[in-house]
Amino acid sequence: xxxxxxxxxxxxxxxxxxxxxxxxxxxxxxxxxxxxxxxxxxxxxxxxxxxxxxxxxxxxxxxxxxxxxxxxxxxxxxxxxxxxxxxxxxxxxxxxxxxxxxxxxxxxxxxxxxxx
Amino acid sequence: xxxxxxxxxxxxxxxxxxxxxxxxxxxxxxxxxxxxxxxxxxxxxxxxxxxxxxxxxxxxxxxxxxxxxxxxxxxxxxxxxxxxxxxxxxxxxxxxxxxxxxxxxxxx
Numbered sequence: 107x108x109x110x111x112x113x114x115x116x117x118x119x120x121x122x123x124x125x126x127x128x129x130x131x132x133x134x135x136x137x138x139x140x141x142x143x144x145x146x147x148x149x150x151x152x153x154x155x156x157x158x159x160x161x162x163x164x165x166x167x168x169x170x171x172x173x174x175x176x177x178x179x180x181x182x183x184x185x186x187x188x189x190x191x192x193x194x195x196x197x198x199x200x201x202x203x204x205x206x207x208x209x210x211x212x213x214x215x216x217x218x219x220x221x222x
Numbered sequence: 223x224x225x226x227x228x229x230x231x232x233x234x235x236x237x238x239x240x241x242x243x244x245x246x247x248x249x250x251x252x253x254x255x256x257x258x259x260x261x262x263x264x265x266x267x268x269x270x271x272x273x274x275x276x277x278x279x280x281x282x283x284x285x286x287x288x289x290x291x292x293x294x295x296x297x298x299x300x301x302x303x304x305x306x307x308x309x310x311x312x313x314x315x316x317x318x319x320x321x322x323x324x325x326x327x328x329x330x
Binding site for chain 1: 254256258264265266267268271272275277309311313314316317318319320321322323324
């Protein structure tokens with residue numbers, strides 16, 4: 107059974123940093139496309155970043171230069187380092203495995219709140 | 223960037239009804255369109271990918287169609303557990319997925 111579990115969310119002030127983690131089981135991160143998708147409270151879904159099986163990385167324009175995705179193959183985990191956080195980054199952050207140009211498995215999400 | 227629109231934004235329906243949701247892309251996305259169901263407090267769940275392919279384990283009352291810019295999700299014989307918000311997502315501009323704004327299906 108494939109499972110993804112996010113952690114690391116919480117309350118942070120504008121300009122500060124936070125690191126999210128996505129622990130996986132039932133899949134191998136180095137052979138998967140792992141994405142981060144976020145959802146602001148009461149709003150829709152926004153794709154944030156992806157790390158490919160071959161290590162290539164992409165970001166949404168809204169986070170480029172501030173967020174960094176990485177993976178730890180030994181722990182089968184993916185991380186999202188978020189710097190210079192803004193109020194508009196407040197959201198539930200989900201990690202999800204990509205396949206067939208869709209997101210087939212999702213974690214339960216972790217809430218990030220950016221507020222003074 | 224490819225923009226996605228959905229309509230209606232909400233629909234009220236009864237158990238047993240047939241519900242159709244439309245998704246439109248701002249440019250040709252071939253068949254790279256996925257549909258998700260999201261219930262309050264839960265993560266989205268993949269229902270359909272590549273426009274019409276049902277994800278494993280998803281009930282056959284869900285179906286998808288379309289290509290190019292216009293797509294539809296149909297829920298036949300609506301069940302109580304189907305009241306939720308549905309999102310479309312384009313996968314043509316891979317990996318930069320974009321989602322529609324969502325359609326809420328609620329009880330009439």
